[in-house]
Each structure stands twice: as structure tokens, then as C-alpha cells.
Amino acid sequence: MTEENALSLHDAPTRQMNMIEAINDALDIMMGRDPDIVILGEDVGYFGGVFRATAGLQKKYGRNRVFDSPINECGIVGAAVGMAAYGLRPVPEIQFADYIYPGLDQLVSEAARMRYRSAGEFTSPITIRSPFGGGIFGGQTHSQSPEALFTHVAGLKTVIPATPHDAKGLLIAAIEDNDPVIFFEPKRIYNGPFDGYYDKPSRTWKGHPGGLVPEGYYKTPLGKARIVREGSAMTVVSYGTMIHVAEAVLAEKGIDAEIIDLRTLVPLDMATVEKSVEKTGKCLVIHEATRTSGFGAELVTLVQERCFYHLEAPVERVTGFDTPYPHSLEWAYFPGPVRIGEAVDRLMKE
Amino acid sequence: MAENTAPEPGKARGNLPPLELYVPEPRYRPGDVVDYSHLPVPPAGQLARPDENCPASETWPMTTDMIRVLDEEDRAVGPWNPGLDADTLRRMLRTMALTRAFDDRMYRGQRQGKTSFYMKCTGEEAISVAHAHALAHDDMVFPTYRQQGILISRGYPLVEMVNQIYSNRADKLKGRQLPVMYSAKDYGFFTISGNLATQYPQAVGWAMASAIKGDTRIASAFVGEGSSAEGDFHAAMTFAAVYNAPVVLNVVNNQWAISSFSGFAGAERTTFAARAAGYGIAGLRVDGNDALAVYAASRWAADRARANQGPTLIEHFTYRAEGHSTSDDPSAYRSAQEREEWPLGDPIMRLKKHLIALGEWSEEQQEAMDRDLVEQVKIATKEAEKNGVLGHGLHHPFHTMFEDVFEELPWHLEEQAAQAIRERQSKWPEWKGESA
Numbered sequence: 001m002t003e004e005n006a007l008s009l010h011d012a013p014t015r016q017m018n019m020i021e022a023i024n025d026a027l028d029i030m031m032g033r034d035p036d037i038v039i040l041g042e043d044v045g046y047f048g049g050v051f052r053a054t055a056g057l058q059k060k061y062g063r064n065r066v067f068d069s070p071i072n073e074c075g076i077v078g079a080a081v082g083m084a085a086y087g088l089r090p091v092p093e094i095q096f097a098d099y100i101y102p103g104l105d106q107l108v109s110e111a112a113r114m115r116y117r118s119a120g121e122f123t124s125p126i127t128i129r130s131p132f133g134g135g136i137f138g139g140q141t142h143s144q145s146p147e148a149l150f151t152h153v154a155g156l157k158t159v160i161p162a163t164p165h166d167a168k169g170l171l172i173a174a175i176e177d178n179d180p181v182i183f184f185e186p187k188r189i190y191n192g193p194f195d196g197y198y199d200k201p202s203r204t205w206k207g208h209p210g211g212l213v214p215e216g217y218y219k220t221p222l223g224k225a226r227i228v229r230e231g232s233a234m235t236v237v238s239y240g241t242m243i244h245v246a247e248a249v250l251a252e253k254g255i256d257a258e259i260i261d262l263r264t265l266v267p268l269d270m271a272t273v274e275k276s277v278e279k280t281g282k283c284l285v286i287h288e289a290t291r292t293s294g295f296g297a298e299l300v301t302l303v304q305e306r307c308f309y310h311l312e313a314p315v316e317r318v319t320g321f322d323t324p325y326p327h328s329l330e331w332a333y334f335p336g337p338v339r340i341g342e343a344v345d346r347l348m349k350e
Numbered sequence: 351m352a353e354n355t356a357p358e359p360g361k362a363r364g365n366l367p368p369l370e371l372y373v374p375e376p377r378y379r380p381g382d383v384v385d386y387s388h389l390p391v392p393p394a395g396q397l398a399r400p401d402e403n404c405p406a407s408e409t410w411p412m413t414t415d416m417i418r419v420l421d422e423e424d425r426a427v428g429p430w431n432p433g434l435d436a437d438t439l440r441r442m443l444r445t446m447a448l449t450r451a452f453d454d455r456m457y458r459g460q461r462q463g464k465t466s467f468y469m470k471c472t473g474e475e476a477i478s479v480a481h482a483h484a485l486a487h488d489d490m491v492f493p494t495y496r497q498q499g500i501l502i503s504r505g506y507p508l509v510e511m512v513n514q515i516y517s518n519r520a521d522k523l524k525g526r527q528l529p530v531m532y533s534a535k536d537y538g539f540f541t542i543s544g545n546l547a548t549q550y551p552q553a554v555g556w557a558m559a560s561a562i563k564g565d566t567r568i569a570s571a572f573v574g575e576g577s578s579a580e581g582d583f584h585a586a587m588t589f590a591a592v593y594n595a596p597v598v599l600n601v602v603n604n605q606w607a608i609s610s611f612s613g614f615a616g617a618e619r620t621t622f623a624a625r626a627a628g629y630g631i632a633g634l635r636v637d638g639n640d641a642l643a644v645y646a647a648s649r650w651a652a653d654r655a656r657a658n659q660g661p662t663l664i665e666h667f668t669y670r671a672e673g674h675s676t677s678d679d680p681s682a683y684r685s686a687q688e689r690e691e692w693p694l695g696d697p698i699m700r701l702k703k704h705l706i707a708l709g710e711w712s713e714e715q716q717e718a719m720d721r722d723l724v725e726q727v728k729i730a731t732k733e734a735e736k737n738g739v740l741g742h743g744l745h746h747p748f749h750t751m752f753e754d755v756f757e758e759l760p761w762h763l764e765e766q767a768a769q770a771i772r773e774r775q776s777k778w779p780e781w782k783g784e785s786a
Contacts, residue, residue, distance in 0.1 A: 079589050
């Protein structure tokens with residue numbers, strides 16, 4: 001039995017939350033539990049963050065624990081590495097994933113390898129929160145999905161929630177984890193699930209089961225995928241915003257697909273994927289990020305290596321295009337219902 | 351009327367000549383006669399010593415001048431004279447000489463094939479040793495690969511250093527790190543990165559954490575003048591200034607970054623210490639071959655940080671007397687005369703002469719000490735060699751290669767560990783080390 005299915009959690013009172021509220025709640029709970037947790041980042045203090053994820057936390061926990069930082073991601077991550085070496089548990093925010101690159105060396109060469117290179121003398125229990133992904137007309141510098149850059153690095157964990165419920169539970173698990181975690185928040189679904197139909201009115205989390213968030217402390221363990229929907233016709237493997245788009249497309253087509261939300265890319269819950277593909281014989285991998293060397297390439301290879309004799313059709317991969325994220329043509333880039341639908345049709349023909 | 355097209359490259363624009371790119375070039379290349387008359391060496395004892403709690407701006411005259419204590423007659427003079435007792439001076443001298451003896455032995459060990467790589471700090475011993483003596487033993491140092499003198503000052507066992515250099519089965523870092531990239535948390539010595547200047551913002555973060563927790567420990571970070579060009583330097587200076595972090599930020603200006611002279615880090619424009627002014631933090635420029643001056647400046651900065659007066663940038667002006675590493679041959683790019691003519695002398699000789707001038711030391715004692723230190727290093731080396739040298743099979747078990755990537759081994763690393771052991775058994779069927 002996984003921790004998230006523990007009876008106590010099911011019995012816990014829930015509250016309707018959007019993803020920002022769930023993240024704020026997780027941070028609040030953890031700061032209350034652990035005096036070593038500090039939050040730093042651009043605009044996170046008095047203002048509470050450009051997406052309001054840290055709203056109210058500075059007032060509650062003081063400027064020594066929640067504070068604004070210079071506009072310098074190298075410094076934000078580098079200082080966090082030093083704070084973690086001291087014994088703190090920093091939860092820095094990088095305002096947009098697109099801004100994370102100046103901090104890349106501190107993440108890749110330093111945080112990720114601290115435990116290894118010092119043989120455990122120093123560790124980097126840091127959770128880097130950062131909004132990622134497109135669909136909000138953010139243009140090329142507020143829309144990227146750079147998760148594959150981080151899954152490629154030995155020593156980093158990469159976590160991406162798809163619901164408020166998971167955002168809270170995964171963030172608590174990430175903060176408690178003793179390794180550095182990249183926590184990418186799909187900002188398109190901060191306020192509600194998105195089915196890919198950008199021309200329809202947007203929804204809120206109200207009425208979505210993932211928007212019912214248990215009160216108090218709970219963990220959604222890292223490295224455990226979630227079966228969004230059981231099915232037998234094909235296995236859909238995805239994460240973040242694309243979970244909701246896939247759900248909508250397959251429901252519309254009336255296909256009995258099994259949809260797997262990975263939740264954590266590293267460590268990867270391959271056992272859940274294998275079990276599903278062995279049952280369905282077909283696999284569709286979806287992500288919003290660019291195609292070449294994306295995390296989908298890893299997933300497709302793993303499915304081919306481990307499930308080949310169960311496959312009844314070539315594994316399909318639906319992704320964003322290999323271009324920068326365009327502004328006016330955002331929806332031409334986005335792997336929406338048409339692109340997913342075509343892949344589903346190809347799989348169902350086999 | 352304005353022209354519609356720009357002039358062709360290489361042609362004048364009106365009465366303005368074409369643009370020219372300036373690429374710095376050092377004064378001397380191999381074979382050149384070296385003349386340091388352009389280099390101002392101010393007399394010792396002249397600079398005023400402001401109070402540790404002074405406004406940062408009062409230190410700005412000290413960022414372009416140079417703090418020197420030992421004068422031409424080997425006396426300690428002026429307000430920066432730290433007034434250390436003879437026992438402390440002898441201890442510093444001994445530690446500096448031990449650092450040099452250790453370097454010499456390890457350099458030979460590399461040449462004999464006992465390890466892949468080594469880096470000496472010859473000529474820079476005063477900086478790490480005197481700095482370490484000015485800090486509290488539990489202050490956290492974020493070093494580069496040329497501060498072995500700090501580790502030795504703090505009494506880290508030489509045999510552990512050699513184990514690390516040989517990457518043998520007793521290496522505490524399990525053979526994972528390039529030689530000299532030590533890590534010694536219990537000795538306040540942060541794990542050394544091969545990526546340059548990354549430790550600078552980390553030290554500031556550590557110092558911020560110490561302040562957040564109301565601790566009394568401070569941090570001290572090192573970079574070379576070459577890597578002060580990294581963005582991390584600016585990040586660290588900005589964060590240190592913004593949060594008034596209790597940190598000492600040291601720049602060891604040893605003139606050379608492998609083959610690139612300090613001009614490629616901007617030394618032709620201003621001093622490295624002068625950069626403090628732009629951030630509004632205290633700055634000191636010190637004769638790095640003068641152990642007493644290094645001690646005095648370091649102590650000033652440490653006391654200032656501990657009194658909640660914030661960070662200090664210290665430029666230690668020195669000369670890298672040897673190659674960058676065992677992989678480097680400086681005769682290919684600089685004049686051998688530079689070392690011989692270096693106007694600030696040798697730090698060990700200068701401290702020795704000072705002790706002799708005080709009547710607290712003699713040439714005979716120095717020679718006896720040097721023999722003793724050679725023997726001490728030899729014993730440590732022999733002891734470490736029992737645990738193996740690089741490439742002779744006495745390494746850590748294969749499985750350790752996959753440990754500490756994460757706190758717990760995920761399935762994919764378990765699978766890869768099994769493969770590594772299978773490959774080993776396939777190549778050496780008689781191998782009984784580990785089972786897949």
C-alpha cells in the first residue's frame with residue numbers, strides 16, 4: 001500500500017484548491033514543521049511571487065526565512081547549495097523555467113554531484129520550484145519545458161504534478177527528499193485543467209477530483225506513477241498539462257485507453273508503464289517539450305527495450321515542434337487534440 | 351545628408367578611424383628578459399589600518415595600494431603588524447614548509463606514475479596557511495584546488511590526503527574525485543569543485559545560513575584571479591553585499607590562469623580588490639608572499655564579518671611559481687625569469703628571515719625542520735601506498751561507483767551496477783571481487 005492510499009489520508013477532510021493554493025499550502029505546512037526550510041527567489045517575499053505561490057509566507061515566517069533575491073539565478077541556486085551544505089533545506093523559486101539557465105552550472109555541476117563527489121559528506125537537499133510550459137501566450141521566454149535537460153543529469157530528480165492534489169503531496173515529498181529536486185509546475189493548469197481546446201472557455205479546478213486537496217500534511221511519494229484511468233486499448237504515458245489534453249482526446253474518441261501520469265520523471269516508475277503496455281500492447285508517449293532528445297525519446301526506448309514482445313504497433317510519440325515557443329502561433333506549436341488524435345488513430349489502425 | 355549605407359569595414363567613417371579590437375598580451379614570453387620596474391611595490395608598514403567596523407568606503411584606498419608588513423630588513427612594521435608570538439610564527443613557518451614538502455613529494459609521485467594529476471601551490475603557501483591561522487578552526491572554507499595549506503594548517507592527516515591523491519581503497523572520497531579535490535567537513539573544508547568559482551556563491555549562501563541561524567561561524571571563499579571573470583563571482587559579490595553576509599571573499603592573484611595572464615581577467619584596468627568598491631563592500635589588497643600581512647588582512651576581515659559588519663574582498667597578490675598542474679608546462683608561454691625576478695620574494699624565506707631577525711630561529715633549525723618534514727611526508731606516503739596507488743587494482747568496490755548519486759539507489763542504477771560487475775567478470779573470469 002502506498003502512503004498516499006493510506007486510510008488516514010482518505011479520511012482526511014479535503015478542501016477545493018487550485019494548484020497555486022495547493023503549492024502555497026504545502027510550503028506553509030512544511031515551513032511550520034521544519035525551521036530549516038527557507039524560501040528565496042525573485043519577488044517571492046513581500047509580494048508573494050508573480051504567481052502568488054509564496055503569498056503570505058514572509059508575513060507568517062519572517063524575512064529571515066522567506067526573502068527576495070537579486071535577479072541572478074546562478075546566485076539563487078549557488079547560495080541555496082551553500083545553505084544546504086550548512087544544513088538548511090532551501091526551496092528556491094526560479095520565476096520561470098525559461099530563466100533557469102544561468103543557474104544550470106550550479107545545478108548540474110554542483111547540487112547534482114554534491115553527495116557523490118564528497119562521498120556523502122555534503123548533500124544538496126534543495127527543491128527548485130519553477131513554473132514551466134506554455135499555453136498562456138508567454139512567448140519563447142515564458143513557455144519552455146526544459147525537463148529533459150535535467151533528467152539527463154545524474155543526481156537530479158525531476159518532478160511534475162498534474163493536479164493540485166499531487167502538487168501538494170509531491171512538493172512535500174520533494175522538500176523532505178535529501179537529494180536535489182527540480183519541481184516543475186505546469187502553469188497552464190495552475191487555475192484549472194486544460195483539455196487542449198484553447199478556443200473554448202477555460203475551466204477551474206472546481207469539480208475536478210484532482211482539485212480536492214486533503215488538509216494538513218501528506219506525501220505523494222516520488223517515483224510512483226498515477227494511473228489516471230484504467231483501460232485496455234492503449235497505454236498513454238505523459239505528465240503535467242498533457243495528461244488533461246490526452247484524457248479529453250481519448251474520451252472524445254471513445255477509446256478505452258489506460259492513461260499514466262508519471263508524476264516523477266527521475267526516478268521513473270517504469271514498472272507501472274511496463275505492466276500497462278504488457279496489457280494493452282500499444283503505447284503513446286506525449287509531452288509538450290520539443291521533440292528531439294526529449295524525455296519521450298527515453299520513454300519510447302525503454303518501452304521498446306522492455307516491452308517489445310508485447311507491442312502490437314510501433315510506439316507513438318507526440319510532442320511540441322523543434323522550434324522556439326512562438327508567441328502568435330502558440331497553438332500551432334502546442335501538441336493539441338489534432339496532433340494527439342492523429343497518433344491515436346494510427347495506433348488504433350494496427 | 352546622412353548616408354544610407356555604413357562605410358565598408360576597414361574604412362574610415364568621416365574623420366573617425368575604423369574600430370580596433372584590443373587583445374591583451376603579457377609583457378614577457380619565453381626567453382624574454384624580465385623587468386618588474388613597472389610593478390609598484392610600496393614600502394612595508396605605510397598603509398593605515400582602519401577599524402574593523404569602519405564603513406566599507408574607508409578601505410577603498412587599500413584596494414589599489416598593497417598591505418605589507420615585512421620590510422626589506424625582515425622586520426614586521428606598521429599598523430598592520432599582527433604582533434604574533436614566536437610560537438605562532440614558527441608554527442606558521444613549519445606548516446608552510448610542510449605544505450611545500452608535501453607538494454614536492456606528490457609532484458614526484460605523479461611523475462612516477464602513482465597518480466594521474468597533481469597541483470602544487472609553490473610560492474602561495476603564505477596565503478592559505480596564514481589565512482587559516484586567522485580564522486576560527488570551525489569557520490567553513492570554500493577553497494580552490496590550491497589551498498591545501500588550509501587543510502594542512504587544520505591538522506588534516508597527510509595520509510588521508512595521499513589516499514585521495516592515489517584514489518586508493520582507503521580514499522574517503524571512494525576514488526571519485528580528481529586528485530587534490532579534497533573534502534573534509536569535520537575540518538571546515540568544503541568539497542572542492544573542478545568547475546571554477548562555483549564555490550563563491552555557495553560560500554555566501556553558507557554564510558547567509560549561518561546568519562539566519564544566529565550562529566557565530568563565518569565562511570571564507572577562494573578563487574583565482576582568472577576565474578574572478580566567471581559570473582559566479584558577480585553573483586557572490588552581489589549576494590554578499592545585498593545580505594551583508596558574514597563571509598571573506600579571497601582572490602588569489604597569482605598572475606597566471608594556466609597560460610592566460612591576469613590581463614584576461616581585467617588586471618590591466620584595475621586591481622581585483624578594487625572591485626569591492628562597485629559593490630560597496632570592504633576591500634583589501636595584500637602582499638600574498640608576506641605571511642604577516644596575509645594574517646593581518648584575513649584577521650581584519652574575519653573579525654569584521656563576525657561582528658556583523660559584512661563581507662570583505664581580499665586580493666592576495668602573489669606569483670604562481672610552478673605550472674598550473676602536472677599537465678602544464680609554463681615554459682611554453684611565459685618567461686622563466688618571471689619567477690626568479692618576482693619582486694615580492696618567496697613567502698617561506700621571508701618568514702624564516704623574520705624569525706631569524708627576531709632571534710627566534712636559525713638556519714640550522716630551518717635545515718633540521720626541512721629534513722624532519724621530508725621524513726614526515728615520506729612516512730605518510732608509504733603508509734598510504736599500502737592502500738594502493740592509482741590503477742593498481744586496490745580501488746573501491748565497483749558497486750560504490752553507483753552509490754551516492756542519490757541517497758537511495760533507484761532501479762536503473764541497480765541494473766547498471768549489475769552490468770558493470772558482469773562486464774568485469776566477463777573480462778576477468780577468475781575475479782572474485784563482487785557478484786552481479
